[in-house]
Amino acid sequence: MLGYIAHRVVQLAPVVVGISVLTFLMLHLVPGDPVLLFAGDKPLTEERAAQIRHQLGLDRPLWVQYEEYAGRALRGDLGRGLRSQRPVIDTVLEAFPSTAQLTLSALALAVLIGVTLGILAALAHGTWLDTVAMGFAVLGVSMPVFYSSLLMIFLFSFRLGWFPATGQGGLSRLVLPATALALVSSAVLARLVRSGMLEVLRQEYIVTARAKGLAGRSVVLRHALTNALIPTITMLGLQLGGLLGGAVITETIFSRPGIGRLAVDAILSRDFPLVQGTVLLAAVAYVLVNLFVDIAYAAVDPRIRYG
């Protein structure tokens, strides 16, 4: 197991380097002169442009610039936000807990709803319950998170007054955004768990377990579910990516001070260092989460470790 983890960590290094190269290059791919991004509102004279160019190191060869960028990033220096003048790393790290809270509670909710629906649909295969569960799933997959968020705000905040519509803090402000965010993932998981269960329930070892006289519930939960969940775990990594993306939208709609809203605000206000820093750290975080998921996958399915 340790060997496997070491192997995956080594594989990770080039990806992280690649991410840093891409975020570094963003600045140079901007159409027009990148100096304009840093000039602010003051009129840009030729002298001032040259000065800014020199300050940013834009007058040096590209690979020297990258070396410096990467060196500084490794020391935790991602530059300063153009508007706030605060270190980008502080701004981003402050926003992390909010996003983590939102995405992790949405993930937990999605697993709870998705796995339950999936099992029920598989056990009731071909009945009305199966149809209803899968109808929910196809609707859930087709519902954009910005629409479900607005519908939920309208119904549960404005009409029923059960939850506050926006803001952060306390469980009551987490329920709506987490549920809206969880909807799509729970639908994807429900479909996956259902088809996994249906496949497993046909296997001989299930028939054997039944033939030995094991109770129905024990067969389903101990023998079938554990095996049906294996593909679900890989899917979790992908779903977390989706949730992270969805957080961009839910955080904006529910006015939560997280990474997603930070990225959108930074783009809208043309704060380039902040955009770069947010994208870099979000991608690295996502890669690390996926590493964790892969390790969990290898832990439950030994075939992966030795495969």
Add this chain to the structure above:
Amino acid sequence: MRDGLAPPGLAGVAPRPVAQYRPRGDTIRRLARSRSALAGGLLFALIALIVLLAPALSPYSPIKANQRMPLEPPSAAHLMGTDRFGRDIFTRVLWGGRLSLSVGAVAVGIAAFFGVPFGLIAGYYGRRVDAVIMRAVDLLLAFPSILLALAIIATLGSSLVNLMIAVGVAGIPDYVRITRGAVLTLREREFVLSARVVGCRDDAIIFRHILPNILAPVTVLATLGVASAIITGSALSFLGLGIRPPAPEWGNMLADGREFLEAAWWVAFFPGLAIMLAVLSINLLGDGLRDVLDPRLRL
């Protein structure tokens, strides 16, 4: 990280026999037998038709303001009510569909145009070519797709074309992976080996013998891909990073309605419903296509 060897759902599945050759009429007949696919197909055809005919069907101008009747609730004169500038929402939903649906279609075109050839090359040549292409794909996959699209928009600026590029590029990795996986199961099959033995050139083998046999999974992916591209595209417009007002687009109309959610629900409700119905119809159709063409494909 995923190792890029196989699409996630297919990881543990043994190479499968390629679907038998079936005349096209058969596919359509089998598709029509699935009630949900039929419903999805008809609904999508209807939406596409209405949207295409928008100039003829819409009773008002999609852009011109009518300050005398802002935020009117739905009525016989304004089926879906009016927005803050007194513009007819029904009209704007019809016109908005043209932009939202074309973003979805063009983005999928971009993703498939770049993704499929790279997948073919990676799968067919293997070894170092494969390693290089798949590392690049891994790198793109390190960004959740909307983050990648955001980064592209942040770099290029927001416009209709850049929106299409951003959503399209974010979709490329899926096409490379699915195409490559399908090619791998074909590469050692007898008809490919015999083509090689009789001296066919690589490009002829790839385009004449392999490509037609991988169209099934690519078609399924592209169909379902239009649905997710519509969602991503309208999400970016919703955030103010895609198509800007006053041009009507479902995402930016929804963003507009967000401000009036409490007082005038119809401004947000109908554009959102339009997105949902369009996406739902494509998903139903795509699910049906998958069941008919390639049942083991998990997308």
